[in-house]
Amino acid sequence: xxxxxxxxxxxxxxxxxxxxxxxxxxxxxxxxxxxxxxxxxxxxxxxxxxxxxxxxxxxxxxxxxxxxxxxxxxxxxxxxxxxxxxxxxxxxxxxxxxxxxxxxxxxxxxxxxxxxxxxxxxxxxxxxxxxxxxxxxxxxxxxxxxxxxxxxxxxxxx
Numbered sequence: 639x640x641x642x643x644x645x646x647x648x649x650x651x652x653x654x655x656x657x658x659x660x661x662x663x664x665x666x667x668x669x670x671x672x673x674x675x676x677x678x679x680x681x682x683x684x685x686x687x688x689x690x691x692x693x694x695x696x697x698x699x700x701x702x703x704x705x706x707x708x709x710x711x712x713x714x715x716x717x718x719x720x721x722x723x724x725x726x727x728x729x730x731x732x733x734x735x736x737x738x739x740x741x742x743x744x745x746x747x748x749x750x751x752x753x754x755x756x757x758x759x760x761x762x763x764x765x766x767x768x769x770x771x772x773x774x775x776x777x778x779x780x781x782x783x784x785x786x787x788x789x790x791x792x793x794x795x796x
Contacts, residue, residue, distance in 0.1 A: 650786050651707040656700040657776065663693030664735060664769055668762045675759065683755075687742030690762070694739040697732035704728065710786045717783040720775050727772030734765050 640647035649655070667690035674682035704725065711721040738761045746754060779785045 650710055651703065653700070653703040653707040653786070656696070656703045657773070659696035660693045660700050660732070660735065661769060661773055663689050663696055664731070664762075664765055667693060668766050671759055671762055675755075683746070683750075686762075687739065687746065690735060690742055691739040694732070694735040697728075697735055701729060701732055707786060711779065711783075717779060717785055720778055720783070721785070724772050724775035724779060727768050727775065731765055731768040731772055734761065734768065738762065738765060 646655075667686045670682050670686035670689060673679070674686060708721065708725075712718055738758065741754075741758060741761075746758060780787065
């Protein structure tokens, strides 16, 4: 297996395998909802809700793998502070995505009022804002502080 997927074998934790799915799906849900509003197409509303629900489900393994990956972050210092902010932002985003998905799947189809649709769109905007800030902090942890990077293996390759 290591010969077929050497990158997978080199992973120090599995968090990177899961984080990209909710990020992509939440962003796609926002884009579909914006398209639904601009084009006045109800099928795009339904697609936005379905994609959002998939993103909410995809957030579950992302959160659990993130908790598992915490061991690679120092217990104190600036990297730990950024990890705490990253964790809080992304868990908040994950919970919000679940709430919005439930609203989109079970409430909006029954009561598609303009106010509820506006609140749903506002929620998606907040969700994507939280996600962008949280993902940025995750990137900072990896690319600036080198958490979850095997520096000894990287040094051998130079």
